Amino acid sequence: MLIVDDLSKTYADGTEALSGIGLSVRQGEIVALIGGSGCGKTTLLRLIAGLDQASRGSVQVDGEAIRAPHPSVGVVFQEPRLLPWLDVAGNVGFGLAALPRAERRSRVAHALERVGLAEYGHRWPRELSGGQQQRVAIARAFVAQPRVLLLDEPFSALDAFTRKGLHEQLLDLWTESKPTILIVTHDVGEAVTLADRVVVMRPRPGRLDETVAIGLSRPRDPVAPTYEEAVRRVLAALDRSLRPAQTGPRPTPETRASWW
Ligand SMILES: Nc1ncnc2c1ncn2[C@@H]1O[C@H](COP(=O)(O)OP(=O)(O)OP(=O)(O)O)[C@@H](O)[C@H]1O
Numbered sequence: 001m002l003i004v005d006d007l008s009k010t011y012a013d014g015t016e017a018l019s020g021i022g023l024s025v026r027q028g029e030i031v032a033l034i035g036g037s038g039c040g041k042t043t044l045l046r047l048i049a050g051l052d053q054a055s056r057g058s059v060q061v062d063g064e065a066i067r068a069p070h071p072s073v074g075v076v077f078q079e080p081r082l083l084p085w086l087d088v089a090g091n092v093g094f095g096l097a098a099l100p101r102a103e104r105r106s107r108v109a110h111a112l113e114r115v116g117l118a119e120y121g122h123r124w125p126r127e128l129s130g131g132q133q134q135r136v137a138i139a140r141a142f143v144a145q146p147r148v149l150l151l152d153e154p155f156s157a158l159d160a161f162t163r164k165g166l167h168e169q170l171l172d173l174w175t176e177s178k179p180t181i182l183i184v185t186h187d188v189g190e191a192v193t194l195a196d197r198v199v200v201m202r203p204r205p206g207r208l209d210e211t212v213a214i215g216l217s218r219p220r221d222p223v224a225p226t227y228e229e230a231v232r233r234v235l236a237a238l239d240r241s242l243r244p245a246q247t248g249p250r251p252t253p254e255t256r257a258s259w260w
């Protein structure tokens with residue numbers, strides 16, 4: 001279980017990036033974080049990953065405080081960040097140096113197979129497409145069997161077709177080991193396809209706004225009326241998060257468009 005308690009972050013220049021974030025995520029739950037640019041999504045993920053220090057508050061995974069990078073918490077960024085001097089198998093197995101060679105090999109082979117790259121272990125990262133490189137990054141994250149997996153807009157640089165395939169592969173891998181997943185996305189369809197819950201953030205300072213429960217069985221059919229209804233609920237929550245707190249005018253079409 002992931003528990004974020006009263007988490008705040010003010011950067012050295014005085015930017016109040018996050019204020020009083022409280023969030024509990026069950027083991028195996030998938031939560032999507034969505035919100036306008038600059039509302040603190042990446043800051044929140046970096047704090048949960050232990051890549052940066054909070055100004056106040058705490059992060060716990062299964063009762064253990066996270067203050068520095070931890071093997072229980074895996075991260076996938078927007079760019080694949082592969083090591084160019086290692087082949088694909090070397091990249092996926094990079095964090096498994098402590099394991100016996102045979103086990104490392106079999107785990108790497110399994111992870112590559114699950115992302116459709118069984119034949120690519122000896123290729124170099126530069127020989128792969130952007131979508132293939134991101135699949136290697138996902139395999140690398142899963143191979144370490146994290147309890148919590150954080151993904152920061154992992155598919156936003158990819159075309160819709162590639163993205164759909166990656167959603168399926170991500171869910172396949174999730175089914176095997178059921179890590180808790182927190183995924184940042186700007187794509188409402190992606191949030192509704194993947195998540196049990198969509199949490200909307202509000203900026204200046206970054207804080208959590210509404211939570212939308214999705215409650216659809218998987219696999220999800222994007223043309224089902226229930227799916228479309230969930231998309232509408234998330235869009236409505238996003239729309240409300242653009243208004244000034246409590247009262248205030250509805251956003252103009254221009255401010256609404258600034259989401260994208
Ligand atoms: N290292 C830093 N120093 C100072 N301010 C920062 C730093 N990193 C981020 N910020 C500021 O903190 C706020 C939150 O930034 P963050 O990157 O977390 O937003 P985000 O929600 O991920 O945005 P996007 O959707 O554009 O990725 C922004 O106002 C940003 O300018």
Ligand SMILES: [Mg+2]
Pocket residue numbers: 041042043152
């Ligand atoms: Mg970001």
